[in-house]
Amino acid sequence: MDESLRRTMLEQGKMARQAARFLATASTTLKNDALLAMAKALENETPAILEANQLDLELGRQQGLTSALLERLALNEARVKDMAQGLREIAALTDPVGEILGMWRRPNGLEIGRVRTPLGVVGIIYESRPNVTADAAGLCIKSGNAIILRGGEEALNSNRVIARAISAAAETAGLPQGAIALIDSDDKEAAVFLMQMNDFVDVLIPRGGLGLKKAVMENATVSYIMTGMGNCHVYVDQFADLAKARPIVFNAKVQRPSVCNAAETLLVHQAVASAFLPGMLADLTEAGVEIRGCERTRSIAPGINSATEQDWDQEYLELILAVKVVDGLEEAIDHINTHGTGHSEAIVSENYSHVRRFLAAVDAAAVYANASTRFTDGGVFGFGAEMGISTQKLHARGPMGLTELTTTKFIVYGDGQIR
Amino acid sequence: MDESLRRTMLEQGKMARQAARFLATASTTLKNDALLAMAKALENETPAILEANQLDLELGRQQGLTSALLERLALNEARVKDMAQGLREIAALTDPVGEILGMWRRPNGLEIGRVRTPLGVVGIIYESRPNVTADAAGLCIKSGNAIILRGGEEALNSNRVIARAISAAAETAGLPQGAIALIDSDDKEAAVFLMQMNDFVDVLIPRGGLGLKKAVMENATVSYIMTGMGNCHVYVDQFADLAKARPIVFNAKVQRPSVCNAAETLLVHQAVASAFLPGMLADLTEAGVEIRGCERTRSIAPGINSATEQDWDQEYLELILAVKVVDGLEEAIDHINTHGTGHSEAIVSENYSHVRRFLAAVDAAAVYANASTRFTDGGVFGFGAEMGISTQKLHARGPMGLTELTTTKFIVYGDGQIR
Numbered sequence: 001m002d003e004s005l006r007r008t009m010l011e012q013g014k015m016a017r018q019a020a021r022f023l024a025t026a027s028t029t030l031k032n033d034a035l036l037a038m039a040k041a042l043e044n045e046t047p048a049i050l051e052a053n054q055l056d057l058e059l060g061r062q063q064g065l066t067s068a069l070l071e072r073l074a075l076n077e078a079r080v081k082d083m084a085q086g087l088r089e090i091a092a093l094t095d096p097v098g099e100i101l102g103m104w105r106r107p108n109g110l111e112i113g114r115v116r117t118p119l120g121v122v123g124i125i126y127e128s129r130p131n132v133t134a135d136a137a138g139l140c141i142k143s144g145n146a147i148i149l150r151g152g153e154e155a156l157n158s159n160r161v162i163a164r165a166i167s168a169a170a171e172t173a174g175l176p177q178g179a180i181a182l183i184d185s186d187d188k189e190a191a192v193f194l195m196q197m198n199d200f201v202d203v204l205i206p207r208g209g210l211g212l213k214k215a216v217m218e219n220a221t222v223s224y225i226m227t228g229m230g231n232c233h234v235y236v237d238q239f240a241d242l243a244k245a246r247p248i249v250f251n252a253k254v255q256r257p258s259v260c261n262a263a264e265t266l267l268v269h270q271a272v273a274s275a276f277l278p279g280m281l282a283d284l285t286e287a288g289v290e291i292r293g294c295e296r297t298r299s300i301a302p303g304i305n306s307a308t309e310q311d312w313d314q315e316y317l318e319l320i321l322a323v324k325v326v327d328g329l330e331e332a333i334d335h336i337n338t339h340g341t342g343h344s345e346a347i348v349s350e351n352y353s354h355v356r357r358f359l360a361a362v363d364a365a366a367v368y369a370n371a372s373t374r375f376t377d378g379g380v381f382g383f384g385a386e387m388g389i390s391t392q393k394l395h396a397r398g399p400m401g402l403t404e405l406t407t408t409k410f411i412v413y414g415d416g417q418i419r
Numbered sequence: 420m421d422e423s424l425r426r427t428m429l430e431q432g433k434m435a436r437q438a439a440r441f442l443a444t445a446s447t448t449l450k451n452d453a454l455l456a457m458a459k460a461l462e463n464e465t466p467a468i469l470e471a472n473q474l475d476l477e478l479g480r481q482q483g484l485t486s487a488l489l490e491r492l493a494l495n496e497a498r499v500k501d502m503a504q505g506l507r508e509i510a511a512l513t514d515p516v517g518e519i520l521g522m523w524r525r526p527n528g529l530e531i532g533r534v535r536t537p538l539g540v541v542g543i544i545y546e547s548r549p550n551v552t553a554d555a556a557g558l559c560i561k562s563g564n565a566i567i568l569r570g571g572e573e574a575l576n577s578n579r580v581i582a583r584a585i586s587a588a589a590e591t592a593g594l595p596q597g598a599i600a601l602i603d604s605d606d607k608e609a610a611v612f613l614m615q616m617n618d619f620v621d622v623l624i625p626r627g628g629l630g631l632k633k634a635v636m637e638n639a640t641v642s643y644i645m646t647g648m649g650n651c652h653v654y655v656d657q658f659a660d661l662a663k664a665r666p667i668v669f670n671a672k673v674q675r676p677s678v679c680n681a682a683e684t685l686l687v688h689q690a691v692a693s694a695f696l697p698g699m700l701a702d703l704t705e706a707g708v709e710i711r712g713c714e715r716t717r718s719i720a721p722g723i724n725s726a727t728e729q730d731w732d733q734e735y736l737e738l739i740l741a742v743k744v745v746d747g748l749e750e751a752i753d754h755i756n757t758h759g760t761g762h763s764e765a766i767v768s769e770n771y772s773h774v775r776r777f778l779a780a781v782d783a784a785a786v787y788a789n790a791s792t793r794f795t796d797g798g799v800f801g802f803g804a805e806m807g808i809s810t811q812k813l814h815a816r817g818p819m820g821l822t823e824l825t826t827t828k829f830i831v832y833g834d835g836q837i838r
Contacts, residue, residue, distance in 0.1 A: 021756060021780070021782070024780065024782065025779050025780055104801060106799070106801060110790060110794060112800055117782075119812050120782070202812055203812070203813060217640060221636060223811060223812075223813045225813070241835075247835065247837050248835065248837055250837075251838055255837070255838055337440060360443075361440070361443065361444055363440070365829060366828065366829040366830075367828060367829070367830055368831045369831065369832050370832075370833045370834055370836075371529060371833025371834075371836040371837070372833075372837045372838055374837070374838040375529060375831065376829070380525070382523060392642060393538050394538075394622060394813060394814040394826070395813040395814040397826050397827055397828060398827075398828070407812040407813070407816050408816055409782075409783060409784060409785065409786060409816060409817070410784060410785040410800070410817050411785075411786055412785060412786065412787045412788070412790055412794065413788050413789075414787060414788060414789045414790025415663075415790075416660075416666065416667065416789055417790040417791065417794070418667055418669075418670035418671075418674070418790070418793070419670055419674055419791055419793040419794060419799075
């Protein structure tokens with residue numbers, strides 16, 4: 001990596017650390033003022049943002065980005081307005097910092113309390129969608145954290161203008177310089193360097209595809225929260241109401257196949273397989289879904305592709321569905337716990353005990369009875385804005401809101417106690 | 420590493436994963452029965468445990484272990500009884516698994532709840548004290564986790580007999596084989612291998628010295644919770660009641676210098692330095708403490724050693740104290756936030772606003788007003804048994820009890836909802 005970039009990043013780290021110390025005890029009013037100023041700045045800078053975004057789109061087209069990627073990258077006036085509105089909504093959320101999670105008195109007279117505090121400096125590595133620049137910065141500022149942003153190279157021009165606008169506005173509102181920093185480089189090594197800036201970054205949040213996740217697992221020495229790995233399943237039990245099952249499976253696969261809470265594998269109890277699968281698979285095929293079935297599936301619905309062992313472990317993120325007929329509830333649970341990524345898992349069943357067993361035994365961030373996996377989302381769950389969906393078990397699991405960007409500390413009041 | 424050991428460890432990992440799935444939904448009664456059976460087994464096996472411990476002590480003496488280490492390693496009948504008693508106390512604690520942390524209804528009719536669940540498989544790497552084998556296993560079983568234990572080589576014989584006794588008792592009580600596993604080898608590479616068993620270990624908890632911690636930071640790919648790095652400070656403010664300050668500083672340094680919540684640096688406001696330091700340092704020197712002072716300290720108390728920059732960053736864990744005179748509260752806070760490890764930090768002051776500022780601005784797991792840092796401890800805080808003291812910000816911070824060995828999941832009840 002270029003030496004001057006390295007120095008710049010270390011400087012950004014130091015300033016973010018200083019800014020975090022200030023932010024840790026900043027008042028809610030000051031943080032909200034900054035968020036509202038940031039929203040206003042985005043609106044004022046709309047022409048410059050759109051111009052930079054045009055440049056990114058042109059470069060993207062030259063480099064042959066898919067139309068889906070270009071679509072995610074593209075901004076327009078309405079989308080910039082949405083970003084500003086998002087910041088205003090974050091300003092309206094309750095400040096998590098300083099919340100007292102309990103206070104108790106010990107026999108020796110010590111009074112011990114647990115208080116919510118910011119994490120410190122949050123590093124975020126993300127791809128394509130430039131609105132993440134504003135959303136993530138807003139959530140971090142509200143929760144008292146400084147943020148170092150590393151966006152995708154395809155959105156560098158857009159991110160630069162957005163970051164400059166919101167960070168200048170935050171400073172004018174009274175936040176310290178360096179509270180919102182963007183790594184202004186498309187050097188891939190800069191991302192790796194960020195993953196190892198242990199002195200200056202408290203937590204890393206990667207948001208992106210499998211490549212990014214692998215890079216983080218291999219290189220990060222900073223603690224991280226893994227997000228959005230979703231090999232999700234719908235299990236149609238022998239006691240399923242098949243009239244409910246059909247729209248649930250269809251919705252979980254088809255409504256938005258590119259997102260992490262979309263279903264990738266359908267498991268069907270053998271007792272209902274021949275009643276359920278032909279109609280279900282016809283619906284899916286008609287919607288353009290490629291079916292990859294196990295042997296039993298193929299004997300019920302001939303002419304479909306054969307699933308291999310790898311299919312059970314794959315997060316397609318497109319219109320492909322693996323289908324397996326299972327002997328019973330326990331085989332379904334086992335399959336999910338073996339092949340799932342612990343994101344979102346659903347059972348369709350009218351049997352009380354089967355539902356209870358599935359919800360208790362399946363090891364995932366969100367487990368559903370008789371509903372689509374597509375609901376795993378901070379907004380849908382009622383948390384307001386979301387920083388990603390954690391698929392790990394430590395610290396945060398499932399949709400991450402403001403609370404998940406905090407830690408706690410113990411505050412102990414004494415009168416000269418010694419041990 | 421030896422290929423057969425590698426295979427054994429992978430086998431232990433697989434069995435622990437299976438056992439964890441069973442434990443995740445095991446009843447509180449079954450887990451408590453197992454804990455009580457484990458306690459009984461330790462008592463029954465006391466002669467064999469003490470015999471194995473004698474062997475460890477002999478080998479330790481031959482290898483020239485310090486008397487402090489030998490003391491930590493040594494078991495006797497009373498200590499084995501304490502281990503058994505510890506397991507009975509864990510059985511008496513409330514089961515954290517299944518606790519419902521809230522449930523709410525969304526406009527679309529979905530009912531969403533958050534439920535506490537086990538982490539899965541916990542790996543623990545520890546040193547010297549063989550009682551950790553029973554304590555850690557007990558805490559993990561109660562919180563529904565399987566455990567893989569990797570003790571210090573110096574305690575291998577003791578740990579082997581203890582682990583065999585409790586794991587056999589747990590099985591007899593109805594827990595699956597492999598719920599409690601010990602890595603029966605002194606191969607250092609086995610510890611590194613455990614740190615990378617991502618398929619079978621959900622969380623790693625290292626408990627030991629700086630060497631272990633470095634090895635974990637460098638090698639672990641499994642998520643870990645760092646424990647017990649304690650460069651702790653006591654700050655004596657200009658508004659301190661010096662009669663309170665003297666016993667607090669003395670206690671924080673001298674009462675048990677080898678533990679992570681002992682103080683390593685004393686910060687004194689310049690306005691009270693000449694009134695406070697001569698008597699304080701005389702007390703400490705008399706107790707055998709080596710003082711390493713800054714220039715201003717040495718001008719007040721001549722004849723003491725000079726502190727270097729490195730001293731501010733050091734966790735002595737012995738009778739050495741670094742002493743620095745500071746210009747004011749903010750310099751003290753800055754010094755602590757720059758050099759501290761985020762463990763336990765204390766202010767001695769009668770000034771309301773200074774106390775409030777210190778508690779809010781110092782970034783540590785536990786912050787104290789007018790009490791010794793020595794109180795940071797699961798038992799003292801009222802949590803019952805403790806799995807270590809986390810000095811990281813993610814997931815757990817401060818003393819870790821049963822709750823910190825759990826995660827949560829979202830449970831969603833629907834009636835056919837789709838998005």
